[in-house]
Amino acid sequence: MNRYLVGGAHSVLALMALAGLNGCMVGPDYERPQVEANAQFKGAQTLDGRIARPSSVAFDRWWQGFGDPVLDHLVDTALVQNLTLEQTIARSAQAEAVAQGARAELFPTGQASVNVARARQSLEDPVVATQNAVLPGFDRTGNLYGAGVSSLWEIDLSGGLRRGSHAALAEYEAAQADVAAARLRVTASVVDNYLLIRLLQARLGVAQEQVNTQGDIERLVEALTARGLAPDQELQQAKSELALTRATVPVLETRLTAARNSLDVLLGRQPGTLEAALDKPKPIPSAPSIEAAGGTTALLRRRPDLMVAERRLAASNERIGQAIAEYYPKVSLSALIGTTTTQASNLFSGDAGQAMGALGLRWRLFDFGRVDAQVKAAKGSYRERLAGYRQSVLEASAEVEDAISALVNGEVQEKLLANGEASRKHARDAVLASYQQGNSSYIELLETQSRLQLIQAQRLDATYAASSSAVALYKALGGGWDEPTAVE
Structure with a gap:
């Protein structure tokens, strides 16, 4: 093997490695965009003024603040x-594998090969025929043995490969944040479905109570009618109201079945799976105290979906440099060290050795604007993602403000409706007693009963809405997720 050839290859390799390590990266360096940030949310003070039980659970286990063991089990299962x-x-x-592959592109590839070939040459070949004629004992069958190690390295002079590696890493970080976002979405959906199930069970309980009450009224009217103290028209109205009240039960049962099936899907199990803990009705759990400190700045660290958008923005910025790198020449270095012989015993002899080193240059001199188009597309993608990121920040802040308002006002509404329900129940009982004595009309009784039914449903809906708003607020605040340290 020629030592000068090998030494020259080593020298070229060292020079190109130095050039690759010190080479610049074309394209813009990424800087996280500045967004308008409020020190505190407008509704933070109102939220702090809520009268709610204090919560000692960690923010990343926020659902435990509802104080419902059944709910905790369901979330953990999901x-x-x-x-x-x-x-x-x-x-x-998959994104991690892509990032690993992109980083591997920065380093040389190498492979080892061993081959053995046996060939029988044609005597019709003029060269072979001549050799057969002049060489006594010519053997037209021969063997060829070879072994070698080869390597190829594209030198990243313009930084295109490094930009691609940085972009893939940013996409992987976005994928990690997307896992956190998915966990938050799944958790919020489970909690919301659970609250809905408890709402529908409570509505069914109230509906059954209303059926019983309406049945009592129907029997009372029937007795009065039999004694001639009430017209037959009132009896028919009472029967009609009882039927209408009963008709609400199947509708609620259908919604309850659908809610439980949705929960089963969230839990990754077959819809219709029996869950004894859900069969027994329980009150709708109320939300504990919630803190929304830090404003938009804290939100940028807490919201995983915002981190997804920001990391994809960073990847888009790196793609610009990757596209610009196509303007510059591509330099590659290849080398081969091996042996070739017709005799297996000579495979590693000095005479069989061979070596090769090559320096390649590839440059797109003209391509009719293809690189220009790629650069323009990359810059356009970055601007699109930048606008999308800023839009996401605004929407996230709005979601927090909306959820705070819905939670606080929902709880106020719930208390007012609870007071109104108590008053209407007293009014209905008074009118019922008066009707039994013949001092009130059936129309008055029907009206007070209908109003009571309406406010009972409204109160339960308000209770659910307030708790559901708390779930929306936890989700809007990021659910306790915090921005990880970026991988360099």
């Missing part, structure tokens, strides 16, 4: 079994 979350985790693993 975080293990939910199939949407599993898909997101799988996508994160």
Whole structure:
């Protein structure tokens, strides 16, 4: 093997490695965009003024603040079994593999090869025929043995490969944040479905109570009619109202079945799975105290979906440099060290050795604007993602403000409706007693009963809405997730 050739290859390799390490990266360096940030949310003070039980649970386990063991079990099950979350985790693993592959592009590739060939030459070939004629004992069958190690390295002079690696890493970080966002979405959906189930169970309980009350009224009217103290028209009206009240039960049962099936899907199990803990009705759990400190600045660290948008923005910025790098020449270095012989015993002899080193240059002199188009597209993608990121920040802040308002006002509405329900129940009982004595009309009784039914449903809906608003607020605040340290 020629030592000068090998030494020259080593020298070229060292020079190109130095050039690759010190080479610049074309394109803009990424800086996280500045967004308008409020020190505090407008509704933070109102939120602090809520009268609610204090919560000592960690913010990343916020659902435990509702104080419902059944809910805690359901959320923990969903975080293990939910199939949407599993898909997101799988996508994160794919993004990690892509990032690893992009980083590997910065380093040389090498391969080893060994080959053995046996060939029988044609005597019709003029060269072979001549050799056969002049060489006694010519053997037209021969063997060829070879072994070697080769390497190829594209030197990243313009930084295009490094930009691509940085972009892939940013996409992986976005995928990690997307896993956190998926966990938050799944958790919020489970809690909201659970609250809905408890609402519908409570509505069914009230509906059954209304059926019983309306049945009592119908029997009372029937007795009065039999004694001639009430017209037959009132009896028919009472029967009609009882039927209408009963008709609300199947509707609520259908909604309850759908809610439980949705919960089963969130838990990654077959819809219709029996859950004894859900069969027994329980009150709708109310939200504990919630803190929304830090304003938009804290939101940028807490909201995983905002981190997804920001990391994809960073990846888009790196793609600009990757596209610009196509303007510059591509330099590659290849080397081969091996042996070739017709005799297996000579495979590693000095005479069989061979070596090769090559320096390649590839440059797109003209391509009719293809690189220009790629750069323009990359810059356009960045501007699109930048606007999308800023829009997401505004929408996230609005979601927090909306959820605070809905929670605080919902709880006020719930208390007012609870007071109104108590008053209407007293009024209905008074009118019922008066009707039994013949001092009130059936129309008055019907009206007070209908108003009571309406406000009972409204009160339960308000209770659910307030708790659901708390879920929306936890979700809007990021659910306790915090921005991880960026990987360099």
